[in-house]
Amino acid sequence: MAAFNLVVNMHDPALKPRLIHKLLREHVPDDKRAFNDRSELSKGVSMIKIHNLLSESFTSMDQKLIDIWKSAVDSWVNRLFLLLSNDMPDKCWAGIVLLGVTCQQCSSSRFLASYTEWLHRLLPHVQTDSQFLKVASCASISDLFLRLGRFQSVKKDGISCAGKVIQPVIKLLHDDNTEAVLDAAVNLLCTLIAFFLFTIHRHYDSAEAAIVSKIYSGKCSSNMLKKLAHCLASLPKSKGDEDSWSLLMQKILLSIDSHLNEALQDIGEDSKGHEVLRLLIPPGKNPPPPLGCNSLSEDSFDKITRSSERMLTPSISTLMFCCSTMITSSYNHQVAVPIRPLLAIVERVLMVDGSLPPTSVPFMTSLQQESMCSELPALHSDSLNLLIVIVKRLRSQLLPHAASIVRLIVKYFKKCVSAELRVKIYAVAKLLMMSLALEWLHLLHEM
Template sequence: MAAFDLISNMNDVALRPRLLRTLIRDHLPDDKHPFGSPSQLSKVVSMVKTHNLLSESFAELTDQVLISNWKSAVDSWVKRLMLLISNDMPDKCWAGICLLGVTCQECSSDRFLASYSDWLQKLLSHIQVSASSHFVKVASCASMSDLLIRLGGFPNVKKDGTAHAGKVIQPVLKLLNDDNSEAVWDGAVHLLCTAITFFPFSVGRHYESAEAAIASKFLSDTCSFNMLKKLAHCLALLPKSRGDVDSWSLMMQKILIWINNHLNDAFKGFEGETKRFDEAIRLLLPPGKDLPPPFGGLAVSGVRSQSMSKRSEHLLTSSVSALFLCCSTMLTSSYPIQVTVHVRSLLTLVERVLMVDASLPPSLPPFVTATEQELLSSELPILHLYSLELLTAIIKGVRSQLLPHAASIVRLISVYFKKCTLPELRTKMYSITKILLISMGVGTS
C-alpha cells in the first residue's frame, strides 16, 4: 500500500480490507509469531465487529478492484484461522477456534453457506479428541454453537443443517459423560441446547442417551448449583426434539416422581401423613398404566440409592430446586403442540414443600437429630423459593386449565402467608398474588 494512498473517511469501504490485512499481519499469531494475550484477541474481535470487516457487503460497490481486494483479504483471514486451528500449540489453536466462531457470526451469507460444512468438521475434530485441552474443548463448543445458530437462520438448508447438527450430539454427550471439568460440561450443555433449539430433530436416536447423561449429573453430587440450573434448562428443552404429547408428559412424570421420592427421604421425620402426596403422583398416570421408566433410565437408576442416602445440602437445595426450575421452564416455554398439564399433582408437590418448616409433627415421636433439623432449616428457604417459582409458572403456563384449581391456589397462598416470615419469600408471595389476580381477570373491565 502506498504511503499516501489515503481513504475518504472512516466510513470508506476501502478501509475494511486494509484494516483486515493489518489485523492479520500485526495481531494474529502464526507459525513464527507467538500468541499475544486474550486481551489482544478481544481487540481483534472488537475491530472486526465494529467495522464489519468480514461482511463483504458488495451490493452497492462497482469498483471490481476493491471487491477483489476485500474478498482476498477475507480469504487470507480464513486461511490463517485454519492454520491456527490445526496448530499443535493449545493457545494458538484456541485463538483460531474463538475467531472462527466470530467469523461464523460476521461473514457474508455466501461465504458461510460455502464453508460451514468444512468449518464444522474442523471444530468437531477438537470436540472428539480426548487429548484436547479443556479450554480448546470449551472454545470449540462455543464456536460450534455460533455456527449452528447462524446455520439455523437459513430455512433452505434446514435438512442439511439437521444432518450436520446430528454429528455433534454423540460427541457432546461423551463430553458430559467422560470429562471431569465443569467448564467443559457448561460448553457441552450450551451446544446441546443450541442443537435442540435450532435443529430439534438432530437429537433423534440420541434422546434417551441425552436424558441419561443429564440425569447422571443430578445424581452424581458433583455439579455446582449454577451448572445444575443449566442442565435443568437443557432437560426442559429435550422433549422439543420429538415434539409430541407423550414425550412432554413422560418427562414431566419422571421428574415429578423423582422429586417426590427424593422428598420422601429428605423430609423423613418432618412430615405427618404423606399418603396424599403419593396419591397426587399416581394421578399423573392414566388408569391402568404402570409407572414410567426411572428418570434417566435404568442405566443411572442404580446411582439413586447411594445418592438418596446422603442428606446433603447439595442434593436437596441443588438437585430438587433445579428440577423445580426445569418444570417451570417446561410450563412456560413454547411447545409445538398443546399438552395437558397435571395441575393437581404439581400443586400438591408445591404444597408439600411449602408446608415443611423443619418443625416436628406432634403426632409422631422424633426420628431426627438436632443436626438433621438444623441442616434442613438452612436448606428450606432456597427450596421454598424455587417451589414458589414453580407456582408462578403454573399460574402463567396453564391458562385455561387453571380455573378449576384457583380455589386450591388461593388457600395455599393464604396458609403460607401465615407461616412465611422471610422478606424475600413474602415479596415473592405478593408477586404471585398479583399474577393470580391478573390471570383471573381482576381489575379488567
C-alpha cells in the same frame, strides 16, 4: 508509491483488505511468531466487527477491488487453518476462537460454501484433552450452528452436520469436566435444540440422561443448574408431540416426589408423598422409567441417585424450575398441564416447617433437623415461585382448583414468618384473585 496510496476515508471499501492484512501482520499469531498476549486477539476481533472486515459486501466496486478483498479474506481463513493445526495449545485456541468469529462475520456466500469444512476442522478439538480448547471449540461450533440455522435452504444438510456434533457434546456432559466446559457444552446443546430439533430426536434418551446426571451430581453452580433445567425442559420440542411433554413432566414430578421422600423420611409426612404418587400413576398403570435412566445402566443410575442424596435442595429446586420453564415455554402442540399433581407437590413442601411429630423424635438427630431447617426456606421460595407460574399461566384452567389453592394460601400464611416469603404468598393471592375475577367476568358476559 504504495506508501502514498491513500484511501478516501474510514468508510472506503479499499481500506478493508488493508486492515485484514494489518491484523494478520500485527495481531494474529503464525507459525513463527510467539503468542503471549491474548489482548491482541481481542483488539483484532474488535476491529473485525467495527469495520465489517469479513463481510465482502460488494456494492458499486470495480472487479479489481472485489478480487483484492476476496483474496484478503482467503488469506485470513488460511491463517486460521494454519493455527488450528498447530501443536501449541495457545495458537490452536486462537485459531478456534477466530474461526467462530468468522462464522458470525463472513458473507453469506462464503459461509454457505465453507461451513462443512469449518465444522470438520473444529470438531476434533471438542474431544481433545485440553479443557480450554474444548470450551473454545464448543463456543465456535455454536456460533456456526447459530448462523446455519438462519438458512432454510440448507436445513437438511444442517441436520446432517448437527448429527456429527450431538454425541461428542453428550459425552462432554457425561465426563467430569470443568464448569466452563459444561457451560459451553450446554450452550451448544441448547443451540442444536433451538435450530435442529430432529437431530436431538434421535438422541433424546441419551441427552436426557446426560443432563439429569449433571443435575443430580451436586457439583454445579446455581446458574449452571438453571441452564441444565432450561435445556431439559426444551427436549420434548424435538419430538413435537403432546405425549413427550406429558411424559417428561410426569417423570420430573415423580423425581421431585422421590427426592422429597428422601429429605423428609423421618418427619412422618409419608401420606403426602403417597398422594402425589396416586395422582401421577393411576391404579393399573405402570410407572414410567425414572428421570434420566432411559439409557443408563441400573448401576449408573443408582450411583447418580446416591450422589444426589448429599445435596437434595439443589436437585429439587432445579426440577421445580424445570417445571416452571415447561409451563411457560411455547410448544408446538397443545399440552395438558397436570395441575393437581403440581399443586400437591407445592403443598407438600409448603406444609413442612421442620417441626417433628412425637413419633419422629427418636429417629432424627438435632444435626439432621438443623440441616433440614436450613434448607427449607429455599425450598419454600422455589415452591412459591412454581405456584406463581401455575396461577399466572393457567388462569381459566384453575377454576376447579381455586378453592384448594385458597385453602393452601390461607394455611401457609398463618404459618409463614419470613417477610420475603410473605411477599410471595401475597403475590400468589393477588394473581389468583385477578385471574378468577377475569374468568367470572368472562362467564357473566357469555351468560
